[in-house]
Structure formats: C-alpha cells, structure tokens
Amino acid sequence: MRRYWQPVLMSRELPEPDCPPVRVRILGEELVAFRSTSGRVGLVDEWCAHRRTSLWLGRNEEDGLRCVFHGWKYDVTGQCVDMPNELPEFDFKEKVRIKAYPTQEMGSVIWAYLGPKDKQPPPPSFEWTRQPETHLHVSKGVQECNWLQALEGGLDSIHTSFLHRRFGGSRPGLGGLRAQATAAKLEVHTTPYGYTYASIRPLGDGQGNYVRTYHYVMPNHQIRAIQEFTDDGSMTKFKIAGHMWVPIDDENCMTWNWYYSLDNPLDDSERDESFWGNGPTFIDEQNGFRAYLNRRNDWGIDREVQKNETFTGIEGVNQQDRAVQEAMGPIVDRSKEMLSQTDKAIVAARRLLLDATKTVEDGGSPLGADDSYYDIRAIERVLPPDTQWLEALKDQMYPTGAPF
Numbered sequence: 001m002r003r004y005w006q007p008v009l010m011s012r013e014l015p016e017p018d019c020p021p022v023r024v025r026i027l028g029e030e031l032v033a034f035r036s037t038s039g040r041v042g043l044v045d046e047w048c049a050h051r052r053t054s055l056w057l058g059r060n061e062e063d064g065l066r067c068v069f070h071g072w073k074y075d076v077t078g079q080c081v082d083m084p085n086e087l088p089e090f091d092f093k094e095k096v097r098i099k100a101y102p103t104q105e106m107g108s109v110i111w112a113y114l115g116p117k118d119k120q121p122p123p124p125s126f127e128w129t130r131q132p133e134t135h136l137h138v139s140k141g142v143q144e145c146n147w148l149q150a151l152e153g154g155l156d157s158i159h160t161s162f163l164h165r166r167f168g169g170s171r172p173g174l175g176g177l178r179a180q181a182t183a184a185k186l187e188v189h190t191t192p193y194g195y196t197y198a199s200i201r202p203l204g205d206g207q208g209n210y211v212r213t214y215h216y217v218m219p220n221h222q223i224r225a226i227q228e229f230t231d232d233g234s235m236t237k238f239k240i241a242g243h244m245w246v247p248i249d250d251e252n253c254m255t256w257n258w259y260y261s262l263d264n265p266l267d268d269s270e271r272d273e274s275f276w277g278n279g280p281t282f283i284d285e286q287n288g289f290r291a292y293l294n295r296r297n298d299w300g301i302d303r304e305v306q307k308n309e310t311f312t313g314i315e316g317v318n319q320q321d322r323a324v325q326e327a328m329g330p331i332v333d334r335s336k337e338m339l340s341q342t343d344k345a346i347v348a349a350r351r352l353l354l355d356a357t358k359t360v361e362d363g364g365s366p367l368g369a370d371d372s373y374y375d376i377r378a379i380e381r382v383l384p385p386d387t388q389w390l391e392a393l394k395d396q397m398y399p400t401g402a403p404f
C-alpha cells in the first residue's frame with residue numbers, strides 16, 4: 001500500500017492557502033494536512049515534536065503550521081522553522097523535524113506517497129484524474145470494515161444483479177440486462193497493473209452475451225463501465241466509474257467514488273449521488289465523512305420496501321454495498337467462506353496481493369507501481385455468442401495500445 005500514491009483528501013477540503021488544517025487518518029497513521037500560503041499541501045504528523053499536542057489545533061500562517069501550545073512552527077516538509085519560546089542561544093529548531101509525506105493534486109484529489117523515498121512511483125495519472133472538472137465527479141465516505149473486503153465487493157460484478165436490483169418503481173437500483181441475466185462466467189486476464197476481467201452473462205434466445213469489463217489496478221483501485229444504451233443498442237452515454245478503498249486502519253476504510261464522462265459535461269442530475277447512496281444525503285461531511293446509515297441503525301433497512309420494491313430494502317446503490325460489506329464484520333473470517341466460479345476475480349486479486357507483498361519483501365517493485373494503467377478504460381457491450389471479449393474490446397479498452 002505504501003508503494004503507491006494514495007488519495008488522502010478532496011482538493012476542496014483544503015479550499016485555499018492558509019485555510020484550516022484537516023485531520024487525515026490513513027494506514028493507521030494520524031496525520032494533519034494543510035495548504036500553505038504558497039498553495040502547497042503539507043501532510044505531516046499530527047503531533048507536535050515538543051509536547052505532543054495536536055497540530056490540528058494549529059495556526060496555518062506564513063508557509064507553515066504553528067503549534068498553538070508554544071508556537072513551534074513546521075513547513076510542508078516537516079522541518080521546524082520557528083521556535084519562538086526559546087532565546088536564540090537555546091534555539092535548536094534546525095534539529096527538529098516531524099514526519100512528512102510528499103503530496104500532489106490531480107483530478108480534484110490530493111494524493112500522498114507514504115513509502116520509501118527512492119521508490120516513489122510516477123504520478124497517479126489515470127484517465128479520470130486527467131479530466132477537466134466539468135466532466136469529472138469525485139466523492140468519498142467512510143466504510144466501517146477492512147479495506148480488502150470492500151475492494152472484494154467492488155471486484156465482484158455478479159452481485160449487482162442481486163444486491164442492487166429493483167423490481168420497478170422509482171427507488172435507486174439496477175434492472176435491465178443485469179436483471180435479465182443473473183448468472184455469469186468470469187474470465188480474468190492478468191496485466192502489468194493488476195488484471196482486467198469480464199463477467200459474461202448469456203442473454204438467451206440468440207441475443208448474445210452481456211459483457212462487462214472491469215480493471216483491477218493494484219492495490220486498491222477498481223474501474224468499471226457505466227455506459228448507457230438505448231433499446232436498439234446505441235450508446236447514449238459514455239461514462240466510466242471506479243472506486244478506491246483506502247485503509248484508515250485495519251477495521252475502517254475510506255471509500256472513494258469517481259466517475260467521468262467522455263462525451264458531454266456532467267449535468268446537475270448526474271452529479272446528484274442520491275441514486276448511488278453517496279453525497280450529502282448519505283454522507284455526513286461535518287462528521288468525518290461517516291455514513292448516516294450504518295450498523296447501529298441497521299443500514300435503514302425497510303422490510304416493506306424489501307418485499308415490494310428492491311432486493312434489499314436499503315436505499316442507494318453504494319449504501320447497499322456498504323451494508324453487506326460491513327455486515328460481514330470488521331474483518332471477515334475467510335477460512336469459513338465457500339467461493340464459487342463467479343468469485344474468480346476475488347481469488348485473483350488475493351493472489352496478486354500476496355505476490356506483491358512477497359515481491360516487496362524481496363526488494364522488488366509490485367505490479368502497478370508504474371505507468372501501465374495510464375490509458376485504460378472499462379467497457380460494457382452486448383457481444384455475439386462465442387466472441388472473445390478481450391480481442392473484440394481491446395481497442396476500446398486500451399485506446400493508446402494495450403500494455404501487454
């Protein structure tokens with residue numbers, strides 16, 4: 001996890017130079033982020049080196065964050081640059097430095113690299129992070145479980161035919177081809193960044209296969225297709241979406257949501273995330289981006305709605321994801337699972353993560369800590385039976401050429 005750039009904040013959480021600092025919890029670390037007078041983002045240890053109070057209380061002024069206890073001040077590199085409580089002969093600020101991590105901003109997101117200095121990978125230049133603001137939407141919310149079981153949910157295409165189904169009516173949910181064909185064959189193809197895979201749902205009656213492709217970009221990033229079609233099969237919207245699941249600690253993660261349009265700018269209705277169970281209706285931005293619906297209120301399940309309107313009775317597509325993933329417990333006991341064919345993508349991700357852990361332990365570079373994912377797209381289409389999906393879709397999935 002430390003060998004890759006990780007998203008830590010949305011840029012709008014630090015809206016201007018010298019704005020209030022923000023707490024960041026990531027990989028079990030307690031950090032504080034601030035945007036300095038010159039606009040650079042610092043990500044430093046939350047605790048002042050002196051008496052260990054919180055720098056979140058600090059004054060963000062003149063290119064540094066100043067502790068409110070005794071006035072010690074740190075720049076974005078963590079260097080102490082002022083020690084105003086000591087006379088010049090006792091001043092030792094040049095000897096004081098707190099932990100600091102490099103940051104950069106791309107795609108309305110502040111990213112940080114928490115790994116060894118000499119192993120820093122190239123910038124997180126996904127196609128989505130290169131989009132103009134008019135075509136991109138990014139949000140996030142806390143999920144109360146280990147990041148891996150959230151990722152595994154996101155790499156599991158077939159659950160969308162069940163968990164997210166609606167039986168008609170207006171509640172958020174998925175129908176269409178996914179409701180028509182609820183069983184799939186999965187095919188996983190390993191790539192230099194992780195893998196791509198397709199869920200292949202036979203539609204019956206010679207209608208071909210509904211093929212949805214995903215990308216798994218190591219170690220915690222999913223990219224999926226959300227294209228929209230008319231009944232005659234022509235595409236009306238070319239959108240691509242994805243999630244990242246970033247560990248806060250072992251039992252909590254931050255779920256990032258992004259989508260972008262490759263044709264028209266996103267309009268207000270497309271930015272309204274109520275359908276997805278994200279955004280201000282579902283996520284309390286004033287309370288650390290925690291979800292209003294959670295284990296303590298049974299995710300708001302409504303048994304009448306479950307009987308008549310949606311498969312779950314839980315409102316909002318990603319709220320349904322959070323519910324089932326949190327309901328597994330903070331860290332699910334995988335020794336008691338019984339996996340089936342449609343769990344192939346989950347199995348493949350676990351193998352790659354175990355391999356990557358070993359690679360890093362042996363001093364190597366893990367998959368995806370490079371630029372191999374820069375120009376990948378997730379595509380969904382109905383293809384004639386017996387079509388080899390990767391051959392058929394390769395040019396659309398890799399518009400500048402496949403990295404394999």
Ligand SMILES: [Fe+2]
Nearest residue numbers: 159160164321
């Ligand atoms: Fe889902």
